[in-house]
Amino acid sequence: MNSAFESKTDGRDTQAPFNLMEATVATAHAAMREGRLTARQLVRGYLDRISAYDQSGPRINSILRLNPEALAEAERMDARAAGKPTQALAPLHGIPVLIKDNIECGGIETTAGSPCLRGNMAAQDAFIVQRLRRAGAIVLAKTNLHELASGGETVSTELGQTLNPYDLTRTPGGSSGGTGAGIAANFGLLGIGTDGVNSIRSPASANNLVGLRPTMGLVSRTGLVPCGLTQDTIGPITRTVADTAALLDAIAGHDPADPISSQGVSHIPASYTAFLDPDGLKGARIGVLRHFFGDGPEHRPVNAVMQQALAVIETQGAELVAVDDAISPDELLASTLVHHYEMEHDLDAYLARLAPRVGVRSLKDIIASGQVHASVAGTLTTAVALAGKDAEYRERLQRQQALRQRLLNLMEAQRIDVLAFPHQRRLVAPIGEPQADRNGVLASATGFPAIVIPAGFSAADRNAPQGVPVGLELFGRPFSEPVLITLAYAAEQALRARRAPHAAPALE
Structure with a gap:
């Protein structure tokens, strides 16, 4: 296999001695500065991989729709950059991004995986997509998700089941599993997911990636197809902690249309990349939550990986x-x-605000349409039944506040910087089974931040020749993203657990 990609489309794409596999923002920009890479070549290289491995070959099935303007946008980027000093380029200049299909992108349909939302063509980008474009990023594609972001297996009526590229018999986690599988398989350089309970960190854990659920209020949700705005947030899914930091720089910020985002303004540093310290673990106190580990035979593979990772x-x-x-x-x-x-x-x-061509105006309309995947039908019906139960709702909000205080008190009393545990107590679910034993609830119930990094792999077998990925979750205090990035980066550098999946090797 040739590690340098070569476009196969037309004479404008000439061979570039650039290794597309496991590319980062830093390596791509270094190649651009040296004249070895253009934004168009980078986009073309990812499109070739999507064609080879997502739409054929193993058919990972992570990409719901491509941005038809991606190559043209890349050409405009290249023209704009011509003759400019490299330091004048935007922070994410020419970087292709995969975006979960419950986030609006102007000119690209947003269905959240549901046929009921066909025709939902946003007039403008979601706030975070606007910020990405201002930073120079290129929206490459919209990714599959568990329909309406309401499950953990990443299956939708629009596209079907997304596969885990490390074990094609397993799910990729969810609900942001299309972004997770796509980034793991090198179909894009950066990824965006959403998280209401587990949905950024689950695909990160399942696909040997880094996934950050930011503190509630750090990142705007405007333009998101919501599940429940007390818990919904948007965040990075990437192959490295450094790329997560660079992506967070781009998307964190105040949006007047999402008032909660005002809470994060005073907590945003000049750059999260300043906290990438390879020695960052020295002197850190990490609380290991024993009750977030399983004790059954099904938990042993994860426990073994976690034990080794914590020892390192x-x-x-x-x-x-x-x-x-x-x-x-x-x-x-x-x-x-x-x-x-x-x-x-x-x-x-x-x-209610969508164009008339979208034929539904309520959750009840979606249910009545009959166009609902079986895996979410019960969830949607339950949501309608719970909508009027205000006393139960208020009681749960009170429990969330009590949990916040309990965790803050615990961390203060034991002088703990972060809490650590496996994101999922067992290996990610096989296709057709529910996603059991996930631990993401601490961050989603409190609004506090958490990051998942690759911890390692289970033992290899016939279906998983590299083993199944296992993710380590670090949970922090509100707006402690700098601490999480410091510790996650140092752990990542020590563990070196990231591997590209064999199912999507370099193209010849």
Whole structure:
């Protein structure tokens, strides 16, 4: 296999001695500065990979629709950059981004995986997409998701089941599994997902990636097809912590149309990339949440990977603190989350502003259409039933506030910088099975930030020749993204656990 990509389309794309596999913002920009790469060549290289591995070959099925203007946008970027000093280029100049299909992009249909939203062509970009474009990024494609972001297996009526590129018999996590599988398979350089309960961190864990759920209020949600705005947020899914930091620089910021984003303004540093310290684990106190590990035979593969990863982290100067506080992720899932109580109200408000060509105006319309994937039908019906239960809803909001204070008190009392645990207590679910034993509820129920990094792989087998990825989650205090990035980067550098999937090798 040739590690340097070569376009096969026309004479304008000549061979570039640039390794597209596992490319980062830094390596792409270095190649552009040296004249070895153009934005058009980068876009063309990813389009070739999508054609070879997403639409044929293993048919990973992660890309829901391509941006028809991506190559033209790249050409405009190249023309704009011609003759400019490299330091004048935008921070994400020419970088192709995969965006989950519940986020509006002007000129590209946004369906959230549902046929009921066909024709939903936004007049303008979502706020975070505007920021991405201002930073120089190119929207390459919209990615598959679990329909209406309401499940963890990434299957939709619009595209079907997305496959995990490390084990084609398994799901890629969800609901942002299209972004996760696509970034893992090198179909784009950066990815954007959304997270209402687990949905950024689950695909990161399942696909050997980095996924950050930001503090609520750091990133705008304007232009998002919502599930429940108390918990919904948007964040990066990338192959490296450095790229997550660069992407967070682009998307974090105040949006007057999303008032909660005003809370983050005073907490945004000049650049999150300033916190990429390879020695960042020295002296850190990391609380290991014992109750977030499983004790059954199905949990042993994850526990083995986590034990090894934590041992490596300890060798880098971190102090591991056993935290035996009896916080149960399953109990929290059952008693604190509010997205199903909010879904009808928040989704109806979104649908009400859509163009007449979109044939639904409410969640009830979607259910009545009969065009609902079986995996979400029960969830949608439950959301309608819970919409009027205000006393239960208020009680859950109170439990969320109590959980915030409990965790802050725990971390303060034990002088803990972050809490650590596996994102999922068992390996990511096989296709056709529910996504069990995920631990993302702490961040979604509190609005506090959390980041997942690759911890390692389970033992290899026939279906997973490299093993199945396992993700380590780090959970922090509100607006502690700089701390999370510092610790995650140092751990990433020590673990070196990222590997490209064999199912989508370099093109010849």
